[in-house]
Amino acid sequence: MKAAVVGAGWAGLAAAVELADAGQDVTVFEMAPQPGGRARSVAGPDPTWPYDNGQHILIGAYRDSLALMQRLGVGPQHVLQRLPLALPYPGEAGLQLPPGSALVSFTRGVLAHRGWPLGARLGLLMAAGGWLARGFRCAPDLTVAALCAGLPAVVRRDLVDPLCVAALNTPAAEASARVFLRVLKDALFSGPGSADLLLPRRPLSTLLAEPAAAWLGPRLRLGHRVQQLTAQGQVDGEAFDAVVLACTSVEAARLTAEVAPAWSALAGAFSFQPIITVYLHSPGSRLAAPMLALREGPQAPAQFVFDLGQLGGAPGRFAFVVSGAAGWVARGGCGEAVLAQAQAVLAWATPPVIDKVLIEKRATFACTPGLARPPGRIAPRLWAAGDYVDGPYPATLEGAVRSGRAAAQGVEAEAAAAGGAAKGAASGSPTNTP
Template identity: 65%
Template sequence: MRVAVIGGGWAGLAAAVRACEAGHQIELFDMAGQPGGRARSLPPDEAGLRLDNGQHILIGAYRRSLALMRHLGLAPEAALLRLPLRLRYPGHEGLRLPPGAALPAFVRGVLACRRWPWSARLGLLLGATGWLLRGFRCAPELSVAELCQGLPQPIKDELIDPLCVAALNTPAAQASASVFLRVLHDALFSGPGSSDLLLPRRPLSELLAEPAQAWLLGQGAVLRLSQRVQSLTRSAEGGWQVDGQAFDRVILACSAAEAARLSFPLAPAWSAQAGALHYQPIITVYLQHPGPAWPAPMLALQEGPQAPAQFAFDLGQLSAEAAGRSAWVISGAAPWVERGLDAAAEAVRLQAQQELGWTEAPTLIRVLAEKRATFACTPGLQRPPAAIAPGLWAAGDYVEGPYPATLEGAVMAGEFAAANL
């Protein structure tokens, strides 16, 4: 069949690769000049510096993403630094999971975390046991804060809140507890290595976007970059017209807003559901710093009124070319977007200097904001289904599924759409 894939992010690329692999003729459209969507690298600047459009990480449970990378000829073992889950703060060690079977490793890691008093450690183990006995399910209207209200405060401050904002990009008071439990289950309890952190050693576009582009072109697919699709209509023969071109099937792998626009005349109810999603921004601040190597390549941070970043990455520990460079991430960043990117960058510079004890403030390289980084993963949220109309599918991290807006969710959605053509 002739298949149009509209959108070249991770969902669209996954859909295009799997559909092409199944023998279909693929034409991929993307309004950007390069594939990758919200998980790509920016063009090099005048000095040759190539930054990502935001700091991303993967985890060991991202099995579909890792399998797709291998299919495209990339070795994740070389492209990603794999580390056991470790919430290392600048001044102390947080939870650190040892290698081994998931459940024993979690128990051993909690019991060994001397930062927390014994009462807090036992409280966490009791709470996690309750989640396990309930199959990691809860009422859909519960927030993460309500789910965890009985946990000791140190656990909420140094484990639940950082994991929630990192995974769902939504503060615990506003985040869906049922989705959070699913993430915890698959990350912490779905097998050895599932909770491992996978930190990119290469520019983000080299992980998927560029290998997928090369693979698709090698298979005879057509990529139409810098081309925004204007119209999608039913053809008289039962297929589809994409800007006047005939196709048998269409996968909308663009943003939810674009998919809502294109699908409105064809499926107004689906369009309204996709168009009603709310979003959370992410700000990434890139700094150049003179200080020594950090205690870990990724640090968790205590968020505060004047300390916006929740995680920081020493990029020099991931690539020799990035020596002295770091990325500081503000998730759920709506309050700081309102205050302005200059204010956010300055607050992060001061936060970095204070947290790491530098004698002088680091130099700002660039501040980037993805204002619609992820949908707001709130309790009871009804996400649009993958099926829009016969022969028309949606693929994106926002469609109905078990995960919040993640790279793995995008790949899974793309492969699901391709499998159902």
């Protein structure tokens, strides 16, 4: 089967590898000069130390992403630093989960958190027990803020708000509680190590994009923006037996406007949330941990900071992440505000200076309650893959990889069913006869 994959982000690369492993003849079209989509590295003045387009992290529950890396010859243990889930703040230990089974680890970690009053700790455990008893399900129109309204304020401030904006890139007052609970379920309650933080120790492109590009070889066509898609499976005039659209939702909506207008309308209706990454440089400085949580405020944009020198990156380089950054983008950016925040809450060996500011205006879709997301199957022989496609996860690397694999498997299942029907018609017997 000759299959086209449009887009070489993590979803498209996952789909391409899945199809190629099944023996299909795959061609991947990518409009950018490099693969990786939004999870890629950006060249800097020193080629040894590129910047990442956002400080992406993985967690232990991202099993499909880790398996794909291994399939491409990348050992996660070599390129990712695994740490037990911890949310330390400057000068504070914060919540730290010890090793062990998820439920026991979470309970022990919460009870041991001396930065919260005992009543706050017990209140969180009671709420988590209620979520567990209800199977981590809730009404589809509920926001994270409404879900957690009964929690103590210190728990909402130090745990719920940072986890919500980190996982969903949407503020708790606007974020879907149903999706948030699914993230908590898989991260905190799906087995030992599922909540572990996996922090990149190499430039982001080397985790998946570059190994996938080398593995695909001439099957990957860079710098080719697809202009036209037909219902007959033609991609810019070239015929294919099946097509996986793994480009952005905006591009997918454009390409399907005539082929599948209803699907196109869903894909084109998303609102987006930006992410701003502010890189500061301070030679000789070092954080207390590779990653620290920060308290967001009206003049304090960043929610997290990463010490890239501790993670094998450029010494003295620090990445401050501003998620759910629509307000700051509207104000023209936040480099100076992040610098002031950094100087106020952290100790520096040398005065920090702004090194680079990267703004991804459409980093993720706004993960709001009741959001209608388009299905993976668009039309016969036409499937979609991407972190925006209908599924239980927000816009994450794991959601992208899973959707890519699901689209490829859908293509193969559809082709197998069509082949079975053709054989049945040729033999004159029903296809479901044992």
